[in-house]
Amino acid sequence: MENVLWLLVGVVLGAVFIAIARLTGRTERLVFAVGLVVATLVYAGYAAVGGSTAWVAIEVLGAAVYGLFGWRGMNGHAEWLAAGWVLHPVWDVALHLAGPGAAFAPEWYTVNCISFDLLVAAYITWRFRETRAPRSVPS
Numbered sequence: 001m002e003n004v005l006w007l008l009v010g011v012v013l014g015a016v017f018i019a020i021a022r023l024t025g026r027t028e029r030l031v032f033a034v035g036l037v038v039a040t041l042v043y044a045g046y047a048a049v050g051g052s053t054a055w056v057a058i059e060v061l062g063a064a065v066y067g068l069f070g071w072r073g074m075n076g077h078a079e080w081l082a083a084g085w086v087l088h089p090v091w092d093v094a095l096h097l098a099g100p101g102a103a104f105a106p107e108w109y110t111v112n113c114i115s116f117d118l119l120v121a122a123y124i125t126w127r128f129r130e131t132r133a134p135r136s137v138p139s
Helices: 002-023 025-050 053-075 079-097 107-127
Strands: none
16 A cells, blocks of 8 residues: 555656646756656665665666666657656666665655656657657648
8 A cells, every 4th residue: 555655656746847847848858858867866876875886886877878868858859758767667666676776775766756757758758749740741
């Protein structure tokens, strides 16, 4: 039951994050890209406090990978941003919920992050769908 609560908190926080990104207007993609990196770097902070130097390096490497998704999404197709946010729950679950990162990452943050990430990915997919739509050719 506690995890359901954290999933709901993730949805609420995700909605707040989306609202903030929308308020930025033209820099909305930048907010989503930076947010993706920050969501990953939070784990580096947890690793620095309760993990090891090796774990901090793994988390920073992960942030660099997600940073590439963010950079591509800012400078190209928004699908890169959506893909980064969709893939981040894999990072959450595989390394921090079910994997060895559970030793230092709080379960509440990992569970919260899953619903947050998926909501943001869905929004990005919806929001930038018109940039993928084929242009109609006049007859």
